[in-house]
Amino acid sequence: MPVAETDGPPGAVLAGETLRKLSYHVSYVADPVTCNVLRACLKSIAADDHCVHEFYARHDEEEQIAEAHRLINLLKPKAMIAGELCSRSWNDGIRHNMKGKNINDWNPPVDEMLVQFKGRGIIIAVGDGGNEAGMANLKDNIPLASDGKTIMASGVYSDIPVTSWNSNLGLQAVASIAAAIESRFELIPTADQVIKTIEAALDAGAVEGVTQGKQENSLNGSYATRGVDGFAPYVHAADQDKLKSTLIQMKIKAML
Template sequence: MTMEAPAALLPAPFTVSMMKSPGQTRNARSRSRCIVGLRPATRASALPDLGADPIDHLLALDPGGRGIGRFFQPGGARRAADTLRRARRVLVTTGFVVDSGAAETDGPPGAAVLGRALRALGAEVRYVTDAVTAPVLSAALTALGEAADVIAWPDGDDAARRLLASERPTHLVAIERPGRARDGTYRNMRGADVSEWNAGIDELFVRAGRVTTVGVGDGGNEIGMGNVRARLAKGGGLAARIASVVSVDHLVVAGVSNWGAYGIVAHLGRLAGRPLLHTPDDERRLVTACVAAGACDGVTRRREPTVDGLALDTHAALVTLLGVAAKARA
């Protein structure tokens, strides 16, 4: 795998393109044996002004071609880090179950990396998720050497109220967790109703009150995308149908949700004056551990160590670049 390293990292809007190596078959390409290149975003996915911060330029990469330029939030990761650096008690949720019994590889790694960074800064961090995602998230935490302090989402209509009362979080964070659409259902990127497999954890954010909330997503159907629903709905069709109505105080949009969480950690490290981001080798262990615990790629639906259809080396390279970007001053 090769990845171009532009001046100032990424000075203009880019998307990631998969390019087949000479002599490579389509099947090999689908198995993510690829070269990762950078190409300018198309008009449909043109980004807002990203300024000089290289972290934003990396998060704005659009590997899935979802057109995140329509709803990308420049400075979102920085603002999330600004509020989380002072957090006392953080409740983190993640997990998008795409099929019965299979959670995505996107989300749990990001939750584990962010949770570890917040604990290093002195916050008390706990995690809440559904029964399907719990073993995947626990595996990610264990891979990082973290305690798997995962709360199972309780039964009952008042689950959110009871959990908020017992945990008393100062901050709530959702990373790639479905948020209800206008019709009250949870929808995947294909528009299918996946409510049967995804617990109503977004109710925590609806009932948050004075608790500071952060949402990280990449497709428009996650907790937090209520902040940009008008933009998503403007396109009509599928985007409008799957768009979440659940809003947050701070929204982070990225080409892959894990990357959004890593971007927050890169900013936290910059603010703390010390590295908090994980390593490329950690990234490989994280994703591999999630798959071993039952996770699948949310795009390919295969139980293999890829995330959103992208090879593991691609994600490791992104971690490397974020580590460089964290040392730069915007």
């Protein structure tokens, strides 16, 4: 049964709600499983969850293109921000994880949204491994999967690819920078919100990506089984605090 990871939905929600407070019209699009996690994250920070839209399509070219067009025509976006969105490989069109395994069955073709929107507006994409939608711009610098042979690099392009050690932080950074440019530092996501959204994602069934939530995968406790990418929520909260402090200093020094 497909499950969502804790990297992606929390950051998407914190970025989206920051942008909404900056007067952008924001909608969220994901597969049905991830949409449930997005709704939980939104509720955790007392945000409206009626802006979540489910992408329904199998891995069928005609079907996924039609679904992408349906949502684009419905929402009429001027821009798209994608984060930790699993992408087809440029080499074989299959979605591979960092180990090189075929994960098409776990990931509906939501990346078709970016393919069909390309050229219609700005696409910002956030990734941390290179197999995410929007990272094809960087494919020549993306390594093979950990099996040493599988090309996992994305085949879906963006206008602005953003790399980050985890995609939640990258998504939060995009919106935090937008708020800082407008000197609206009070709108930058807080450490408390980071913890709330990660905990909400976990409670909604999302799993930590490195260990899959299993103690036997934690390398004797080296990795947190309840967190994001091997680290507990408080670590990610501290990163967000550091990001905000950095942006304040950049604004003071006229670097924004």
